[in-house]
Amino acid sequence: MWKFSVRRILIMIPQLFVLSLLIFVLAKMMPGDALSGQIDPNIDPARIEELRIEMGWYDPWHEQYARWVGGVMQGDFGMSFRFKMPVTELIGQRIVNSFWLSVATLILTYLIAIPLGITSGRYNDTFRDQLITGYSYVGFATPLFIFALVMLWVFGFQLQWFPTSGSVEPGMEPGTFDYFMSKFYHLLLPALSMALITTFNTILYLRNEIIDTKQKDFILLARSKGASESRVYNQHIFRNSLLPIAAFFGFEITGLIGGSIFIENIFGYPGMGQLLIESISLRDFSVVTATTLLFGIASILGALISDIILSLVDPRIRIK
Amino acid sequence: MAEKLLEIKNLKTSFRIKDDYFAAVDDVSLNVNKNEVLAIVGESGCGKSALAFSIMGLHTRAKMEGDILYKGENIVGISPSKLNKLRGKHMGMIFQDPLTALNPLMIIGDQIGEALLLHNKEMSKTQRKEKVIDLLNKVGIPRPEYVYEQFPHELSGGMRQRVVIATAIANEPELLIADEPTTALDVTIQSQILDLIKDLKDDMNSGIVLITHDLGVVAEMADRVAVMYAGEIVEIAEVTELFEEPLHPYTRSLFNSVPNASEEQDRLHVIQGIVPSLQNLPRTGCRFAPRIPWIDESAHEAHPELHEVKPGHFVRCTCYKHFRFPEEVGKEEEHHGVS
Ligand SMILES: Nc1ncnc2c1ncn2[C@@H]1O[C@H](COP(=O)(O)OP(=O)(O)OP(=O)(O)O)[C@@H](O)[C@H]1O
Numbered sequence: 001m002w003k004f005s006v007r008r009i010l011i012m013i014p015q016l017f018v019l020s021l022l023i024f025v026l027a028k029m030m031p032g033d034a035l036s037g038q039i040d041p042n043i044d045p046a047r048i049e050e051l052r053i054e055m056g057w058y059d060p061w062h063e064q065y066a067r068w069v070g071g072v073m074q075g076d077f078g079m080s081f082r083f084k085m086p087v088t089e090l091i092g093q094r095i096v097n098s099f100w101l102s103v104a105t106l107i108l109t110y111l112i113a114i115p116l117g118i119t120s121g122r123y124n125d126t127f128r129d130q131l132i133t134g135y136s137y138v139g140f141a142t143p144l145f146i147f148a149l150v151m152l153w154v155f156g157f158q159l160q161w162f163p164t165s166g167s168v169e170p171g172m173e174p175g176t177f178d179y180f181m182s183k184f185y186h187l188l189l190p191a192l193s194m195a196l197i198t199t200f201n202t203i204l205y206l207r208n209e210i211i212d213t214k215q216k217d218f219i220l221l222a223r224s225k226g227a228s229e230s231r232v233y234n235q236h237i238f239r240n241s242l243l244p245i246a247a248f249f250g251f252e253i254t255g256l257i258g259g260s261i262f263i264e265n266i267f268g269y270p271g272m273g274q275l276l277i278e279s280i281s282l283r284d285f286s287v288v289t290a291t292t293l294l295f296g297i298a299s300i301l302g303a304l305i306s307d308i309i310l311s312l313v314d315p316r317i318r319i320k
Numbered sequence: 321m322a323e324k325l326l327e328i329k330n331l332k333t334s335f336r337i338k339d340d341y342f343a344a345v346d347d348v349s350l351n352v353n354k355n356e357v358l359a360i361v362g363e364s365g366c367g368k369s370a371l372a373f374s375i376m377g378l379h380t381r382a383k384m385e386g387d388i389l390y391k392g393e394n395i396v397g398i399s400p401s402k403l404n405k406l407r408g409k410h411m412g413m414i415f416q417d418p419l420t421a422l423n424p425l426m427i428i429g430d431q432i433g434e435a436l437l438l439h440n441k442e443m444s445k446t447q448r449k450e451k452v453i454d455l456l457n458k459v460g461i462p463r464p465e466y467v468y469e470q471f472p473h474e475l476s477g478g479m480r481q482r483v484v485i486a487t488a489i490a491n492e493p494e495l496l497i498a499d500e501p502t503t504a505l506d507v508t509i510q511s512q513i514l515d516l517i518k519d520l521k522d523d524m525n526s527g528i529v530l531i532t533h534d535l536g537v538v539a540e541m542a543d544r545v546a547v548m549y550a551g552e553i554v555e556i557a558e559v560t561e562l563f564e565e566p567l568h569p570y571t572r573s574l575f576n577s578v579p580n581a582s583e584e585q586d587r588l589h590v591i592q593g594i595v596p597s598l599q600n601l602p603r604t605g606c607r608f609a610p611r612i613p614w615i616d617e618s619a620h621e622a623h624p625e626l627h628e629v630k631p632g633h634f635v636r637c638t639c640y641k642h643f644r645f646p647e648e649v650g651k652e653e654e655h656h657g658v659s
Pocket residue numbers: 335336337344362363364365366367368369370371533596597598
């Protein structure tokens with residue numbers, strides 16, 4: 001088990017290297033930089049050139065890359081040109097916001113998907129199952145951003161049950177219970193919108209997994225031993241069908257990142273996704289690379305968590 | 321008179337395909353006695369497993385008509401809790417593919433132990449473990465204490481089949497149903513497993529339904545043989561009787577398609593065509609007729625029934641009286657030509 005985990009973690013080093021290189025190159029290829037947007041005619045173009053040299057814009061790429069990675073290792077992502085503050089500081093609160101939004105979305109997703117998937121798979125081809133698969137197909141066919149807009153309009157603006165932007169009521173004292181509740185209240189609608197629309201994957205996957213497991217020989221053997229229907233499900237079917245869902249966890253996180261970019265922008269939720277879009281349009285080079293890198297790292301970590309969960313629950317993967 | 325253990329009367333098991341029901345087991349009647357091996361033979365798709373599953377009540381969505389009497393009590397349509405008291409305790413089943421018959425996430429000991437746990441609530445944990453180790457010994461698994469803790473993927477196919485057998489016999493059932501227990505295994509393992517089943521039968525005096533399409537296995541194991549074709553039983557007889565005098569065209573084709581070293585054969589007879597799928601099964605007249613087109617239609621009965629040609633030897637449809645292989649027909653004509 002330990003050997004497996006250590007080996008699995010070592011694999012991440014080349015993954016991280018390739019990821020950082022890719023992000024760096026792509027960012028370099030983005031047209032323009034933070035200064036080319038400055039159309040203030042009062043600024044002397046020669047001064048801009050000077051600034052570029054100062055920033056190291058014309059240094060060889062590998063030197064720039066090394067400088068960047070070196071900084072990142074120490075938690076220094078450079079300065080944001082637009083916000084005139086260290087990127088690390090800029091990201092600080094947003095990453096916490098995004099983290100909680102993701103956690104809430106994941107919890108809601110599984111809270112919705114697991115019971116529905118189980119019901120649908122266990123009673124397949126009944127009315128209940130048709131209702132649930134119907135919902136899944138609607139979820140599949142509806143674009144997230146349209147659904148999120150509708151949710152925002154209905155529950156935020158029309159019914160006014162939920163706040164329509166921000167991550168916390170302004171003027172709250174951090175650390176108090178009210179502050180915490182306000183945070184929770186603010187992320188509920190975005191998390192629910194995302195969960196409702198992205199669960200279809202997990203529901204359909206779980207359903208098919210259960211239908212598949214149901215007719216396996218070992219289930220027939222369990223029945224022929226005299227196991228009751230509920231025992232067959234609890235002891236044999238669910239454990240085997242939930243396994244791939246655990247394996248799916250990593251992809252779930254990747255999907256979540258994509259979704260959160262839409263969601264945070266629509267709900268005006270100050271998280272990493274919103275920051276990314278903002279800084280792309282402002283060509284805030286150091287912020288874009290920092291957010292993309294962190295998203296990438298989150299995906300890699302997700303895959304790691306999946307593999308570790310899987311190796312804990314599936315004896316076939318356990319490596320001695 | 322042998323003691324009747326299982327009595328199947330006019331059993332019809334149908335599956336729903338689209339909006340219609342199609343019978344995979346059609347009007348099957350047979351008996352299994354104590355301390356007897358009844359072999360069921362037939363090509364792939366003829367309904368052997370469907371029959372076995374019907375007996376064990378393993379069909380979750382099939383329509384079942386007719387009676388299956390276990391020691392005189394009808395078990396068709398009984399409540400799940402009653403059925404679960406019978407299954408595993410009075411009847412056990414061995415499956416075709418040992419690679420898929422065990423739960424991949426459960427250790428061997430717990431899987432066999434489950435059969436004990438379900439029918440023996442008083443048994444303590446340690447007693448149960450002892451009994452499981454006993455069973456592992458009985459089915460010839462070396463190092464049972466070690467295997468107890470192993471997961472299925474750590475065992476070979478033959479060993480897994482032994483585990484399945486141990487599970488099936490854990491409560492010494494009186495009826496054992498073995499659905500092609502050796503088909504997925506290689507030849508040396510096959511005979512070991514068959515020997516094991518034979519020993520167990522002698523041990524427990526149980527009745528065994530042995531499903532196979534291997535006539536060698538039938539010759540070695542069976543007391544009586546039922547031949548199935550397209551969901552129906554077409555012939556049923558004592559094993560020696562059937563091997564000496566197979567009557568039904570299908571039975572004779574089966575025997576003829578096996579290479580035979582002792583007798584000289586011009587060439588193997590290959591049965592033409594395949595077993596039709598459920599929806600395309602002929603439902604009237606002799607179901608085998610389409611595959612022996614050279615036999616005159618008038619030879620078949622309109623509603624073929626089982627005829628008792630000798631005590632205990634039944635054949636369906638009168639066409640058996642007129643049946644010749646095409647090769648034989650050819651030869652006879654030659655003879656006529658010469659004389
Ligand atoms: N659950 C089911 N739903 C629909 N059709 C089924 C079902 N189970 C079996 N059948 C059909 O019933 C027929 C008999 O199948 P069965 O599995 O009993 O054959 P078999 O004699 O055991 O063959 P094999 O030697 O390949 O195991 C086949 O045509 C099969 O397709």
